[in-house]
Amino acid sequence: MKKILLLSSFFLFMTAFSLVLLLSLKENRNIRDLFSEKVHFTRSTTDTFHTWNDQRWEVRERFKLGRGYLLSQQIEHTPGSVKIKLNHQTADGGEIRTRNTFQYGQFEAAIKVAHAPGSITGFFLYAPPDLHHEIDIEIFNEPESKALFTIYQDGRVAKQQEYTLPFDPTEEFHDYRMDILPEETRFLIDGKVVQSWEGNFSSSPMQLMINSWYPSWLDIQGPALSATVINKVSYKQMKKPTGMEKE
Incomplete structure (x- = not known):
């Protein structure tokens, strides 16, 4: 029986x-x-940019990067979106970033990248010094495009992989997401896992950033025909294990 x-x-x-x-x-x-749903996160913070939240976001004023500068005048906010404009003549771009920092969590953005071959759009977490704390999704700003996933740790590239996009990222919005956990880092596009690495790659709180710019390792191939547009960013942090929360 x-x-x-x-x-x-x-x-x-x-x-x-x-x-x-x-x-x-x-x-x-x-x-x-x-099975990863057993991971507990804080309540999601979502920004659809109907208004600019100055307590949550800041604009990079002036910073040398690649062939040009990240400049505040390259950022344009309109109700429902943020645009990052590119100038092929001066090779200038722009960047927005959170004022808060994060170590582990889930980070997602709806982005339509610029049509500007020779430039890239980055959605990433970063803390100084360079090459020590950074987890990137970088999309090439061109119709036949690819994404580059990179993790920098301890002064070097710890992981890197290219992924050919099955769509034109300059035509429509797509969702780009990073799940950064103590035991694994995953990259998702439109809800599908396209790259993952096991291991703990986050050792310091980092700011969440989005930028468009002209790297020195790419050749500028003409004027920017459109800007990078962001219409949603959401993020939630991983909760501490039971017993570690502050009273």
Whole structure:
């Protein structure tokens, strides 16, 4: 009798597991996400830029990067979006960044990148010094494009991988996401995991940043035909394990 009960329980478990797996595939979800849902996050902060929140965001005033500068005048806010304009003649771009810092969490942005070959759009976390604390998604600002995922740690490139985009990122908005956890870092595009690395790659709180600029390792190929547009950014931090929260 016990053997029959055990076999029945095992059969019910396998049936339930198969059903969950089939549903996850139907919804185009990565099975790893199902098990990562045990990770607890703080309530999501979402900014759709209907107004500019000066307590949450700041604009880089002037900073030398690549072939030109990141300048405040290259940032334009209109209700519902932030534009980062590019100037191919001066090679100037712009950058916005959060005032708060984050170590572990989930970070996502809806971005339509500029049509400006020779430049890139970055969605990333960073803390000085250079090459020590940085986790990047960089999209090449051109119709036939690719994304570059990079993790900098301890003064060097710890991980890097290119991914060919199956769409034109200059035409429509797409969702770019980073899940930064103590045991793994994942990169997702439109909800699909496209790159992941196991290990702890975050050792310091970092600012969340979005920029468009002209790297010195790319050749400028004409005028920028459009700006990078951001219409949503959301983020939530990983909660500390039970017992570690402050009273």
